Amino acid sequence: xxxxxxxxxxxxxxxxxxxxxxxxxxxxxxxxxxxxxxxxxxxxxxxxxxxxxxxxxxxxxxxxxxxxxxxxxxxxxxxxxxxxxxxxxxxxxxxxxxxxxxxxxxxxxxxxxxxxxxxxxxxxxxxxxxxxxxxxxxxxxxxxxxxxxxxxxxxxxxxxxxxxxxxxxxxxxxxxxxxxxxxxxxxxxxxxxxxxxxxxxxxxxxxxxxxxxxxxxxxxxxxxxxxxxxxxxxxxxxxxxxxxxxxxxxxxxxxxxxxxxxxxxxxxxxxxxxxxxxxxxxxxxxxxxxxxxxxxxxxxxxxxxxxxxxxxxxxxxxxxxxxxxxxxxxxxxxxxxxxxxxxxxxxxxxxxxxxxxxxxxxxxxxxxxxxxxxxxxxxxxxxxxxxxxxxxxxxxxxxxxxxxxxxxxxxxxxxxxxxxxxxxxxxxxxxxxxxxxxxxxxxx
Numbered sequence: 274x275x276x277x278x279x280x281x282x283x284x285x286x287x288x289x290x291x292x293x294x295x296x297x298x299x300x301x302x303x304x305x306x307x308x309x310x311x312x313x314x315x316x317x318x319x320x321x322x323x324x325x326x327x328x329x330x331x332x333x334x335x336x337x338x339x340x341x342x343x344x345x346x347x348x349x350x351x352x353x354x355x356x357x358x359x360x361x362x363x364x365x366x367x368x369x370x371x372x373x374x375x376x377x378x379x380x381x382x383x384x385x386x387x388x389x390x391x392x393x394x395x396x397x398x399x400x401x402x403x404x405x406x407x408x409x410x411x412x413x414x415x416x417x418x419x420x421x422x423x424x425x426x427x428x429x430x431x432x433x434x435x436x437x438x439x440x441x442x443x444x445x446x447x448x449x450x451x452x453x454x455x456x457x458x459x460x461x462x463x464x465x466x467x468x469x470x471x472x473x474x475x476x477x478x479x480x481x482x483x484x485x486x487x488x489x490x491x492x493x494x495x496x497x498x499x500x501x502x503x504x505x506x507x508x509x510x511x512x513x514x515x516x517x518x519x520x521x522x523x524x525x526x527x528x529x530x531x532x533x534x535x536x537x538x539x540x541x542x543x544x545x546x547x548x549x550x551x552x553x554x555x556x557x558x559x560x561x562x563x564x565x566x567x568x569x570x571x572x573x574x575x576x577x578x579x580x581x582x583x584x585x586x587x588x589x590x591x592x593x594x595x596x597x598x599x600x601x602x603x604x605x606x607x608x609x610x611x612x613x614x615x616x617x618x619x620x621x622x623x624x625x626x627x628x629x630x631x632x633x634x635x636x637x638x639x640x641x642x643x644x645x646x647x648x649x650x651x652x653x654x655x656x657x658x659x660x661x662x663x664x665x666x667x668x669x670x671x672x673x674x675x676x677x678x679x680x681x682x683x684x685x686x687x688x689x690x691x692x693x694x695x696x697x698x699x700x701x702x703x704x705x706x707x708x709x710x711x712x713x714x715x716x717x
Contacts (some may be wrong), residue, residue, distance in 0.1 A: 278310060282592065284302075289303060300588060303584075304588040307595070310596075322600045346590075352533075359574050362574035363544045363570055370411075373396075373409075385416070389413065393405055400515065401444055402435050402445055405438075413427065414679075416491065431664055432474060444660075445660045446586065446633055447635075451636065451640070452519075453528065454640050456652040458647065459523065466653055466656055473661045473701060517532065593634050593638050602638055606643055620655055628663050636659050657702060664695035
């Protein structure tokens with residue numbers, strides 16, 4: 274029966290990996306795989322286990338209990354992501370991200386490269402790498418008209434956004450998963466991964482800045498656009514409220530989603546106040562004739578969040594949980610440690626693998642496989658590798674996929690022009706991490 278379980282998982286995984294070839298949204302194979310795996314476990318009465326990380330052993334349990342346990346852990350991540358996505362959509366509803374365009378005053382392509390890369394690095398650590406990429410490529414399309422030049426910039430934004438998301442507990446789904454699973458703490462993650470992430474971003478940008486594509490200046494004028502008078506306030510309030518979440522968890526020791534719900538409540542309150550302040554008779558007239566749409570900025574934001582992504586995470590996390598409950602990940606980790614005793618090589622392979630296979634299930638599997646304690650260097654290295662390794666292929670990360678869609682980037686163009694830079698950055702950051710870790714351990 275375990276063989277059948279593995280076949281179902283592999284087929285579901287192939288459906289996810291070949292999403293673009295099959296033209297089927299990846300949430301479909303993820304949800305189907307999850308439901309079939311748990312159904313097989315229930316119908317065949319397979320033994321399920323809890324993993325005791327302290328004793329490093331499997332403890333038998335009941336399927337209802339283990340299913341509820343994993344659903345609760347998954348729900349923590351999903352509710353957190355829904356809150357963060359809604360805050361971002363509220364900011365966008367007030368055109369708050371347009372404020373960022375005001376910082377772009379330079380004409381030199383080399384200066385613009387550094388500016389966009391730094392913005393991507395910083396923004397992705399706060400609003401996640403996917404959203405940061407969408408925001409910056411939208412701005413990029415208004416600043417640079419030449420498509421070939423834009424492709425180069427978009428590729429570098431993907432590298433910078435993925436690097437920026439790796440050092441923040443709220444910058445990438447995988448780091449959020451590790452944080453919520455109590456594998457890393459916010460402060461320790463930043464302390465150990467920030468410098469490697471900077472190296473991962475800066476080295477490729479430094480090399481690319483010498484390329485012909487980034488020489489000279491842009492031709493078009495950077496047009497000033499009318500912005501919402503509350504846009505800047507909502508941008509800073511929204512970003513500040515997301516940054517507040519790790520501090521809330523540190524002080525209260527409550528799960529991160531509680532702090533995110535508080536932040537959402539605060540942002541939503543101001544959104545309603547600012548929206549009501551500009552309510553007019555015209556708005557009343559529109560509301561009387563429009564019975565299908567919500568005029569509340571909060572309702573509008575909730576209707577625009579990426580529900581397919583939420584359902585995909587539900588499917589893939591619960592599918593991996595099925596393998597974990599059967600003890601398969603536990604035994605696989607033991608076999609892996611026996612065959613490759615050097616954990617650094619294992620983590621580097623995981624990073625390279627995340628360029629081909631979605632990093633969410635890879636990290637979910639690693640959480641179920643390894644029993645190292647909170648803030649063990651391995652978890653920090655996994656956060657770095659899984660977050661940045663996806664930059665090596667355009668389909669290897671959510672940021673890359675969205676850039677591919679927005680700019681119609683060809684897979685092989687990215688492979689030829691950007692993949693090498695991403696690989697160099699990945700290795701540079703990994704080297705910095707290993708050196709820092711060894712120096713820290715020697716000092717201790």
